[in-house]
Amino acid sequence: MIKLARIGLLGLSTLGLAAGALAQAPKPGTSPAYGPQLEGFDYPHSIQRHAFSSQGQQLEMAYMDVAPQGQANGRTVVLLHGKNFCGATWQDTIAALSQAGYRVVAPDQVGFCASSKPASYQFSFHQLAANTAGLLDALKIQRATVIGHSMGGMLATRFALMHPERTEKLVMVNPIGLEDYQAEGVPYATLDSAYEGELKTRYETLRGYQQKFYYDSQWKPEYDRWVHMLAGLYAGPGKEIVSRNAAQTGDMIFTQPVVHEFGNIRVPTTLIIGQTDRSAPGANRATKEIAARLGNYPELGRKTAQAIPGATLIEFQELGHSPQVEAPARFNGALLKDLAG
Template sequence: MNRAFLHLAAAALLTLPLLPAHAAEREPYGIGLEGFAYPYPVSLLPLVNDGEQVRMAYMDVAPAQPNGRTVVLLHGRNFPASYWAPVIKTLNDSGYRVVVPDQIGFGKSSKPAGELHFDTLARNTIALLDHLQIAKFDIVAHSMGGMLGVRITRAYPERVPRLLLIAPIGLEDYRLYVPPTPTEKIIENEDKLTADGYRKQLEVNYSLKLPPDQVTPFIESRFNIKGAADYPRWLRAFVSSGQMIYREPVVHEIPLIAQPTLFIMGADDHNAPGRPNAPEALRPKMGQNADLAVALAAKMPNAHAEVIPNTGHLVFLEARQKFDELMLSFLAK
């Protein structure tokens, strides 16, 4: 092969378009979502849960012009705390300090070897706020975070002036519909799930109205950790969170909440954890979430439910303007 040909070949290679980053094989994220970007700096608080040393990740975002109040955002089961980015900005712009933890077992926080419990997560959250010297805080909680928000509000009523529940799960007792399922069986099923299958699962279970590119980070934050050496530890913690939802209902506590409470529901949100494992005749009765929220609010001394039409489970991302209006109006009262 002559020298002129080699020069031409080299020149041709230099003019080829670069492949996009996602076309190359990426390093897997760590099970603490190392490698997955969050919108604000993340700090870690050392804790001890059931004798195990763990670290709780959180964002603490200060506004440019503080109004002297703090909002704590509580995430759902299938979402990293990063998905709160637009809500953080809205609250910051209105003067609120915003504290956004990843609960132990989720996101950038430790994945414990022991089982997860709402009482433990509640104590962890209070420990974080004590560490930050925040005595009172409003709670804005989504999905599974709504169940935790209920538990915190009931356990520490003097700390929580207001509770805003966004498409919360736990508005019914899933044990009335779904038989108990062994943890090992759930682990086996979850391990078989593919990224495409998970996307379809989110689209169906959550009645998603978001464009596919906005759903992709949720897929990546779960499936790009499968190559991590300690992935089995993450998987067991994830399944433990599902068992926590099943075994530790909060619906019976909700009518006892005296603080001002607002439910913001998507009219199309029929998410019901465990529905595929329920007897077929019972499945249609599960997940009537907007109706359940309206009925529960009517039993509470100071509660109201707003139902946004043509909206699914991710209310604050799907109907941002309407959600922001409702949230800011409620917090300002």
């Protein structure tokens, strides 16, 4: 039985921490340049680093570990970012969860943001899930609620499938991968061609894509901070390795679907779906007919909720790919209510 909630325009204030984020964002038209591990970008909380060995290399996972600010409830939430996002993008949700008594761990995955950018690495959701489990081991966290957004939803699913005993609850926020893009007819892009495409990434290309597919062709100034965050990686001295890792993780998304395993999930699961989202990686390579049917999140969310045993579906009627950014107070209110339930 699917439990369904629709969240409309009326409700909680959307202020959140948006004013703070806006104050820190570079002005439109400027071009910040950050280091290959996002040196120079201000995270909302102190960054710690988990050093470990993987595939014969010494690597680091950057992460924020935020203690409860309110009365501690003994529960931990792990927040997993998307491909075009970082742990920092969760700043409003981190604040809301911490104030509600949760310990919050928000890592940057290897190949992303403030973490290591390996020159040679076999990226897989299994590997990233293993890395995440290793971080939790180091922090002595046995069980946690795992919340994944966008690509992080695919990773959170893989983590829950690999470690059901450690997953108190699975929450997916507008996850990509609710459909098998390759099976739907999207042509494959070689790593070389994907790399060449990534090298062309600029603030303008990132904003254009996000405005069209993430925010229903709308834009608010507070979104700029997160676009500049990512654009700064491509503008900095690590441009080549950042682009290489981005191409590799894009290939991971395309070739490692999780949609076929939703029926195997055996942990309590909630899907939070902004209904105006139209994200579909690789749709730009597909024919117009194929591209037109991809990224139908209202349909995909309901289909996925039916596939996952006992899933709860929360729909935000007027929000898109990043409801935690677009309307943080509304999103956080619904999330906290779901976690409490």
